[in-house]
Amino acid sequence: MENKSNYAYLIFKDKALTSGVEPFFPKKNLFENLKIEKQKCSIYGYFLPLENGAYDLGKMITMCETASWDYFSHLSAKFVLFVYFKKERELAVVTDVYGSFPVYWLKDKNRFIISLNIQFLTEMLDRVKINTHTLLQFVSRETGLGTSTLIESINKVPAACILKVKTDLTWSLESFLNKLIFLQYDAYADWDEFKERFNWTFREVVTDYVRAVGNIPLVADISAGFDSTAVAYMLKKASKNEFVCLNWDQALPYNSQNKKIIEKFSLYHDLSTNFLIHDFNNLKKSLFVAEEYPYPMNGYWALKHLQKIRSLGSFVNFGGHGGDELLSAKPISDIFPYSPYIELFKMVSKEKNGLSLIMGESGIRRLLRHDYYNSIMYYPSLLSLSALNNNLMDFQFCWDLDVWVLSPLTDLRIITTMLKAPKRLTSISKSDFWRCVYPEIHLPEQSLDSNQQNFENGFNHSFEIGRDLVVSILENSELEKLGTFKISSIKRDLIKGNIAKYIENGGSLVFLFNLLKIETYLKSQAQAKTVSFD
Template sequence: MCGITGIFAFNEIGRFNLPNISNATETLEHRGPDIQKVYVSDYVALGHRRLSIIDLNPEANQPMMSEEGRYQIVFNGEIYNYKSLKKDLSQKGVVFKTESDTEVLLQLLIHEGKDALNKLNGFFAFAFYDQHKEELLVARDRYGIKPLYYLEDEDRFIFASELKAILKFGIDKEIDSNALYSYLQLNYLPAPLSMVKGVKKLMPGNYALVKKKSVEFNTYYKLEDTFKKPFEGSYEEAQIQLRSLMENAVEKRLVADVPLGTFLSGGVDSSIISAIASKKVDDLHTFSIGYKGHSFFDETEYANAVAKHIGSKHQVFSLSLNDLYDYLPDVLKSFSEPFADSSALPVYALSKLTKEKVTVALSGDGADELFAGYNKHAALYRLWHPGFKEKMVSSLSAIWKALPKSRNNPIGNKIRQLHKFAEAYKLDPQDQYWLLASLLNARKSSELLSNNLLEKIDFESFDLWKEKLLSPLKSKSINQALQLDQELVLQGDMLQKVDLMSMQQALEVRVPFMDHEVVAFANSLPESFKVNGQRKKMILQDTFRDILPTKIYNRPKHGFEVPLLDWLRKDLKSDIENKWLDKDRIVDQAVFDWDEVQALKKKLFSNNPEDSHATIWALIVFQEWWGQYMK
């Protein structure tokens, strides 16, 4: 697990940027605190920051060069099947100097080129340079677990694990107005968008081949293909296969030459990972966080029950709002582009405290998007299979609209959900999904932007992208909704959040549910195995029911949320009024419309805040990013 960056110059103008490689690599120190190295040739420069996980020997440092000096690689991630790949290569006469997966990847690419990508089981972003051919192969894993940004212009191709490294190459800095428009709706930026115009994210399952005069983008893995081979066995047979695949996926991710543990929130997903790992690791360490004085958000009761059941050495980090406030500056500083999922705060806290004990942690991320675990999935099922209850909720739309709504307490949150369901009931399937997946609609997002920004938005391009993205939902298929979640929410939000927050602490987090064999199997299952009108994640829950305590099944779904509304209304009120959303700043900045910002603040401090706190948080994150990188 590391940080990578590099540049391929197309001409002499591009070559002027090569000396920036050291400063660009330095910005990634948090991703790899152990060592920094760079490689520079006439037209190519590669930089690497290392977090040592497998083979702590200095010979495994990067950039790693082949013995004769022709090939170089910088690599971020882990290849879990590297031992079997190494065995195959050894039988072909390849001699290895290290025990690292990096050297195996280097040799596999030397022998098989881009065809090697489909043989990799792991998560990765890498750049592989052939000095003789003067070609650079840049690739990203199947699901975007590891990030990779790039910029291409007539003079150079630049890439990096984070946007901040690309900015060190002296590029023009202008807001991508379409990206900002998307960000206000979703609270994150899905690939290929970035907040800086001209900088993009390499799509998951894609690679770029960079040559002297051109860049070719290609796809080696298509997520949609995994839905085209339906499972034909029974529910019981599917359970047996799922259990085997998950046990293998966890076991692969337990290989490390450093201390290892698991995140344990008390939800089904992390509990499954921890329970499997506990059977394979003696004295497994598990970690969770709770909130002092906020029982609505606290899940430690369930995490403790699981830890006791599986016999792990469990540690709970109990946080107050003051603790989160103390973490805020570091969290905001860690975003090299705006990212407004507020659950990044507890993930940061959990990563920071877990890092004091271990260097690698396994998490349960990905299960909801594979097996239909969100309230959104249950809502879509009911919208597409309506009965008396659903029609009644819809008919009471005016009542739900009038009642106060808030995520901060059970009653207000239930009213909020009923209102959103009633609103979705009136829409077509595509718009139903978008409403449930977003926090702000298109109209309100437009109103929040200044005329200056609105003039720059290519609405036609955005609408075409959205229409193409949502078109499969015409069939009202939960599996199609899950495909969208995996392409949009999982990659843009959940995986990015975990990567950003954990790597800020140089903690490697591994996600067994994202093993490509598990993903392919989950996506082959009929939706009837996953969700119905009463239950979500059916097959996942039933498959592992025998190894988990009953207590965690008899509870409502709860996300990894924070008591954000209270926090914004109290601890951060002064900064909201006098710093982030101060009138002079908003007007001078000319990004947002002052009247709309003022109305949003009024809503936040009213008796009916609804989801205003989520949008306020998105503006705060943007303002901190703007001040750090764009001002």
């Protein structure tokens, strides 16, 4: 783990102080490290253009100087920009549509401190006050679209937003997605026209990503599913350099992916594939990151991080994430005309039995308070919640290792193409979709019911053999002080070996795992600070 001072930060000081802006932005191998001084403004940050020919540094600087933020709503790029207007002594922080860089801020009497690492800000606090509602959301697998974090005094900037900080340290936050004009186009009336457009866009996106990466080594995540194999196939077509496909699989006999399909697919398309085995047995290793980062981490990346990834050196990882949302691509503000959290209500209702093993009725009622969700501000997004959350959860590992993830299927151009798909597309399955648009890619075996990715067996097994560890984590529980979680009941069940009901009840083990991560984090903080709840 890097020292926290190696994370980018910027301190915007009150006019009574002298320096104005104190920036620190270490170099990262995939991104252009921006440190630009102009007459009107200073520009700091990171930038990676993903669309060939659409990005011009001079134009981008002009757009920043004139505060023409709608320019970025059309730009397929990963970036975070800190623009300090010298005459106005005003700071603008701009995030991309992908939420590639999490931006957190903390305000005190004479400073506005912004960082890409929440722990950097946490260390500046004398005490940690937990936002209980956000905590309940985290345990129930929902990190949300708002500005709240687990720590009450620290906020975050959502994707596709502009945070403005004035001289008196007052601030405002707005989205630039309401200026998107390309959403006004009508859907393709003809399937063949749409298919041709999607094929062209998919090829263009992957080719542009390869060009953007340059000479950095590539790898492609691959499973037996449709999305990752489609990306690996297209990467083979687009890249002139050799690359390897990696299957981060579970140890037998908990292997739920069809290794034979992956081997056959790799042979058919002349792909070099390595199978790297996770050790799901060591629950402690997959929890260690919770001591540093106060939100549910991506366990998939955590296990990569712990097992193999450092030995592979620096590379860019192409993945198929986002494919599950292709057929339902819509701006979130259109999907949820009233509250984005309607999906959370549906999920909790569906899996309430599993959640009720972890959380008491008072906690579930508080989690589902409609008046709370109706009163907070939402910020629209073109990406799905799962894609945004995946980017958030991956970031700390990517930063620490300087190993970055590119997901072509979440590219702005593919999303906007899918937004204009014929209406009939909503009635077909994902396997039918891929067979229609790219019949030459996939194998017939990939459509079989037996080819279903299911990580639950290994996940369940890790809890079966890790019962003693779970009980030890829950001893002298910080969360038990809330009276919201069934800590005593969980410990009693695990001590007696009554784990079957957690395995059998939907997402209860996922909820329990998230609870353990929050508990681990709180205990880590409590060693140095006073921890309380709102």
